Structure formats: C-alpha cells, structure tokens
Amino acid sequence: MSENNQLRDVFDAIADPTRRQLIRLLAEAEELPLHELTSQFQMGRTAVSKHLTILKEAGLVLDRKVGRETRFRLNASPLREVQDWLAFYSKFWHANMVRLNQLLEEDET
Template sequence: MFVAIADPTRRKLIRLLANADELPLHELTDQFQMGRTAVSKHLTILREASLVIDRKVGRETRYRLNAAPLQEVKDWLSFYEEFWKERVALLQNLLSEDK
C-alpha cells in the first residue's frame, strides 16, 4: 500500500479518480507528460494494491478508485497525528510557563 502511494504520479492518479466515477486510460494519460505505457504501469501498481479497479468497455479500459484500502494508511497516520498533537500541546505549555 505505502509503496503504491509513495509516488507522486500515482497520488495524482488517485486524486483524478477520486474526482470522477470512472475514467478511461486515454483521459488519464492526457493529464501527464508521459506516454500511455508509463501511465498504465502506474495504474497496474495501484491495481495490485487494490486501490484501482479496471474494466473493459469494448477496446477501452476504464478505471475507478477503490478508496477502502486507504483506511489502512489513515489508521497508521492517526497514531502520529495524536503523537504530534501531544508534543505541540507540551511545547505550548512550556512556552506559556516561560512568560
């Protein structure tokens, strides 16, 4: 999962798919300065991480986001969010004591 979302191109693909029900490969490719094959490779990595679902419509492959696996990332990050909230609160207390 983390490998899949580590790349900025794949994060952009996730964002594009989040804003649409479904997009064909050629529309996704138009959003990048790379060829269709490169975009397809990124989509394959996202599909292997279960973040993208594809289906054939005639000769066209259409993609949609499966956001459910991102819950794992959210859960992992929530620990660190609490960690930093506590640290910031501690720092604020220390700074207010110095006044």
C-alpha cells in the same frame, strides 16, 4: 496482507507522485478511461498503464472493459491503512504541541 489479498503494499503504491496524481484524478471522477488519464501526464500510455497496474496490485484501482476501452475507478478503502498510520502521528504531534504550549506558558510566569 489485508483481506483484499493485495499483491503490493499501499504505502509503496502511493510513494510515487504520478500514482498519487492518478488517485486524485480517479477520486474526482467516477470512472475514467485510460486515454483520458494519459492525457493528464507528459508520458505515454504504456507508462501510465504501468502506474495503474501498481495501483491495481495494491487494491487502490479497479478496472473494467467497456468494448475496446478499459475504464478505471478508485477503490479508496486500502487508504484506511495510511489514514490509521497517520492518525497515530497526528495524536503524537498534538500531544507534543500541547506540552510545548504548557512549557511556554510556564516560562512566561
């Protein structure tokens, strides 16, 4: 586990399209209450709350109480793990495309 003492793997948390959409919504806003997040989906408040709990367990979402309302915001730092993982494959594909290009150029001569 990372220094955040995460309970859930970040890759597991972002595997679901609903959770990825929640991350996008929170990235576009500083902070959103549960009712505003729920209004963006065709599912109930309980289902959205369950998705938010999974994101919280992965360290991707932080929440705070404001009166009777719970507000959520994105903590994007755990996404660095995903970015680092993807960076390796980006280099892999770039190197392979360069080699393919070289082979195609050699074939033309």
